[in-house]
Amino acid sequence: MPKYHDELDAVLRALADPTRRAVVERLASSPAVVSELAAPFSMALPSLLQHLRILEDAGVVTSEKHGRVRTVSLRPGALDVLHLWLGEQRTPAERQADRLGVHLTRTTPKD
Amino acid sequence: MPKYHDELDAVLRALADPTRRAVVERLASSPAVVSELAAPFSMALPSLLQHLRILEDAGVVTSEKHGRVRTVSLRPGALDVLHLWLGEQRTPAERQADRLGVHLTRTTPKD
Numbered sequence: 001m002p003k004y005h006d007e008l009d010a011v012l013r014a015l016a017d018p019t020r021r022a023v024v025e026r027l028a029s030s031p032a033v034v035s036e037l038a039a040p041f042s043m044a045l046p047s048l049l050q051h052l053r054i055l056e057d058a059g060v061v062t063s064e065k066h067g068r069v070r071t072v073s074l075r076p077g078a079l080d081v082l083h084l085w086l087g088e089q090r091t092p093a094e095r096q097a098d099r100l101g102v103h104l105t106r107t108t109p110k111d
Numbered sequence: 112m113p114k115y116h117d118e119l120d121a122v123l124r125a126l127a128d129p130t131r132r133a134v135v136e137r138l139a140s141s142p143a144v145v146s147e148l149a150a151p152f153s154m155a156l157p158s159l160l161q162h163l164r165i166l167e168d169a170g171v172v173t174s175e176k177h178g179r180v181r182t183v184s185l186r187p188g189a190l191d192v193l194h195l196w197l198g199e200q201r202t203p204a205e206r207q208a209d210r211l212g213v214h215l216t217r218t219t220p221k222d
Contacts, residue, residue, distance in 0.1 A: 009129060016127035018120060021196075028200040076204060079197055085132075086190055086197070089139040093187060105216055 007059065007081045014058035015082075019043070020051050024074065027061060031073035118170065118192045125169035126193075130154070131162050135185065138172060142184035 055061040063072045149159045166172045174183045
């Protein structure tokens with residue numbers, strides 16, 4: 001599956017940077033305009049825009065420009081490819097524990 | 112939580128490389144000796160050892176030497192930090208879908 005691997009590669013490269021992860025963490029609660037995203041970082045705007053471009057090229061965020069204001073959002077399902085890959089890397093012992101977890105969720109009374 | 116962030120940073124940097132991900136994928140099924148891990152790659156052994164060292168420094172794998180043979184294993188729970196971080200980045204809409212999923216798992220009969 002080359003498409004899946006390319007997507008995974010782009011997402012992991014995008015997330016392997018603390019500034020880009022901080023942007024993702026901020027956007028998980030709500031979309032934000034670029035100036036808001038820039039505020040917590042002591043970083044020149046062009047550097048932040050470069051980080052945003054890497055996140056957008058990896059499909060992690062999307063952005064829309066209205067007049068002079070660009071709003072950035074986390075793309076729904078953007079990190080699913082990484083979730084999927086992580087699930088595949090469970091060791092046999094971890095898979096057994098996962099099955100036990102599902103069983104307990106199913107059989108434990110709600111209250 | 113600097114420890115959590117350092118650990119996450121090391122894990123993501125380790126996984127942001129296709130050779131290192133291929134090693135993790137191989138180890139998810141069972142531990143392997145270094146020569147086995149090297150076999151699928153047309154790569155000089157020192158380069159592979161360098162990749163293994165990055166994975167081990169990040170806590171993703173562990174290794175043990177018996178005589179001249181080094182066996183490498185996926186560290187149980189090694190990727191939990193990334194799972195945890197991914198869970199925190201769910202958007203409000205995704206969280207709502209997650210809750211629905213748990214509800215359905217609880218209320219759907221097993222057969």
